[in-house]
Amino acid sequence: MLSSILLAVVASTIVTAHTVITYPGWRGDNLIENTTFPYGMQWTYPCGGMPLTTNRSYWPTTGGAVAFQPGWFQGHQTAFLYINLGFGTDGPDNGPKNLSFPMIAPFQLLGPSKGPYPGTVCLPQVPLPANMSFNAGDNATIQVVEIAQHGAALFSCSDITFAEPGDERIAKVNGSNCYNSTDLGFAEIYTVTTQEMDSAANVSTSSASGLWNHSPATWSWLGYFPIFMCALGFLL
């Protein structure tokens, strides 16, 4: 029954829809395409064009559930999913400046078709990023990134306030708001090295600060500079 309701909604928003975070609540509807966002708002880094909100959801200090509907657009028969955390108030909208703290290893989603599809993914226990801890009352933002088949990324965020596990202000997680639809599958992502890096080009970070010393090693490293910057730009 849920599926048929979702299908109806999907059909009515077929052109502009992407990822919807259902738990914890998202910043708001960014399934928008207009002259400001001619390609669709949700492609905008870091939170699909939505600024920081103040109607935060409580979420456990020990990590908790993240649920979303990934298939609100055509062309996502497969997708890569990432979930990151950001915290702090030094970002442009007084939210997190840095959302580069992964909470999970990315995984691949296998959808039923190239067209839009209904369906929910729920990860019941998303941990905090490695070596990080928060106190009840701290604010943070959870970012869900869905990488489409062509390599571009859709962004959506949930603003949270941490609370002790069991705090009654944390919305209950149960079979109606946290489940995996049976028509969705999952795959692990791994890489295979096809050529090792030339160790002569492996300059440590400390010698990289000597960039302008014209040693041969520096120059060979310089040759990689633009690529390095691209990679950095992608990570930030």
Ligand SMILES: *[C@@H]1O[C@H](CO)[C@@H](O)[C@H](O)[C@H]1NC(C)=O
């Ligand atoms: C916060 O408020 C916005 C605007 O009313 C709404 O779209 C969004 O769903 C709300 N988010 C939560 C988590 O309640």
Ligand SMILES: *[C@@H]1O[C@H](CO)[C@@H](O)[C@H](O)[C@H]1NC(C)=O
């Ligand atoms: C497009 O939608 C966004 C989000 O609702 C809004 O901020 C923006 O003003 C809209 N642009 C136009 C031209 O209507």
Ligand SMILES: *[C@@H]1O[C@H](CO)[C@@H](O)[C@H](O)[C@H]1NC(C)=O
């Ligand atoms: C967390 O966010 C809420 C809502 O925006 C705000 O009222 C509160 O002061 C913030 N807490 C901290 C510790 O920054």
Ligand SMILES: *[C@@H]1O[C@H](CO)[C@@H](O)[C@H](O)[C@H]1NC(C)=O
């Ligand atoms: C964001 O955090 C990551 C991980 O600590 C760090 O490598 C990166 O430099 C930070 N980026 C910014 C813009 O602060």
Ligand SMILES: *[C@@H]1O[C@H](CO)[C@@H](O)[C@H](O)[C@H]1NC(C)=O
């Ligand atoms: C977490 O801390 C451990 C032990 O200090 C360290 O080995 C590991 O590299 C850290 N992980 C990250 C992602 O910083």
Ligand SMILES: *[C@@H]1O[C@H](CO)[C@@H](O)[C@H](O)[C@H]1NC(C)=O
């Ligand atoms: C599941 O929890 C939500 C609150 O997060 C609640 O609104 C809903 O009624 C619950 N559903 C069931 C079947 O218990």
Ligand SMILES: *[C@@H]1O[C@H](CO)[C@@H](O)[C@H](O)[C@H]1NC(C)=O
């Ligand atoms: C949904 O599938 C993912 C990936 O296999 C799994 O980690 C998660 O626990 C599943 N969710 C539920 C509610 O079983």
Ligand SMILES: *[C@@H]1O[C@H](CO)[C@@H](O)[C@H](O)[C@H]1NC(C)=O
């Ligand atoms: C590059 O240098 C680092 C630090 O010295 C070392 O751990 C790593 O194995 C080196 N990588 C290669 C491909 O030589």
